Amino acid sequence: MATQSPPPSETPKTHLSQASKERDFLTHLEVYLAKRDGIDKLLKISRYASKIILSSSILPQTLDLNHRLKSFESSVGISRKAFRLGKFIQDINSLRNSNFNSTENKILNFISYGGEGFYYFVEQFVWLSKTGLIDAKYSSKLQKISAWAEFVGYLGSISLKIRDLRRIDEEEGFLVLKIEDLKSRVCGFDKEEEEMRKLGVKRFLKKLSIVQDVSDCLMAIGDIRDGKGRIFNPVLMASAGLISALISTHKNWLSC
Incomplete structure (x- = not known):
């Protein structure tokens, strides 16, 4: 009897998984x-x-x-x-594909992606002024507009990520209760522990992302204030x- 080969739909996935692990x-x-x-x-x-x-x-x-x-x-x-040329299109598409499950979420997504997208759009003209194609007298105004847009975008991004962090904590709390329930029933909970590990990694990366946004937001404020102030x-x-x-x-x- 011939050995049954895996379905065609599963083969590429397995191959990609192995290739990913073996990639140097x-x-x-x-x-x-x-x-x-x-x-x-x-x-x-x-x-x-x-x-x-x-x-x-x-x-x-x-x-x-x-x-x-x-x-x-x-x-x-x-x-x-x-x-960054054309990078603002990425934010337009992200805004289009966002899941607006509440008014608050819609506003925060608009602030985040809208602010960042406008920042990248203005940065194209800042670049043109730096290279000499646009009169240098506009450079200062363009940079100020760019800094404000960046600041607004990061405020929205930080707010969204804090909400995501709370959601991860809620999911983790649910899993902890589920694992305790399975332990009391003397059942296996390997799958739940793996999910816990993935949530831990996800939380860590989300916290790093918030630190990154706060750092960039601080620099945007510094640009808005032209570096004036002891903290800047x-x-x-x-x-x-x-x-x-x-x-x-x-x-x-x-x-x-």
Whole structure:
């Protein structure tokens, strides 16, 4: 009797699962660097690491390397804006595909995706002003509008993620009660424990995402205030940018 082969619909899924497990570091890196966000976040790490070195005065002001680092940081900043061309469409689609199960959720999604989308849209004109195609006199106004849009977007994003975190806690509480019930019945609960583990990972990533948004929001406020205020000193702002870059790099690495 011939061995029955698995249904065609299951074969690709199994194959992909095995390929994912067997994928080595360089293959993973290739997939990561093929994405727009992968390159963007590596540039972000480079930029804010340079800013920390420059703002902390580690290098003497007279050193030629210091001037080269300033030029590098500025060039990377302009390059990152080029990588955002058309990125606002991603937010438009996210807004279109959002699940508006309540008025509050609808408002928060609109604030989050709408603010971020408008920020990326304005950033295209900021890039054009930085490259010289648009008169530089508009650069300051465009950057201010961009910073306000970014700030509003992150407020919405943080609110949504806090709601998601509460929902995860509720799901985890339900699972704890279910596991205790199964224990009392002397039943197996391996599936529930696996779900608990996944929820724990999900909660951790959500908390990291909130830290990232708070860091970016802090930088947006700094841009709105033109860096005025003790809390908005260059070292703190650069450190917030680096924290945000490292977290987003970690998330993007796991997702590809």
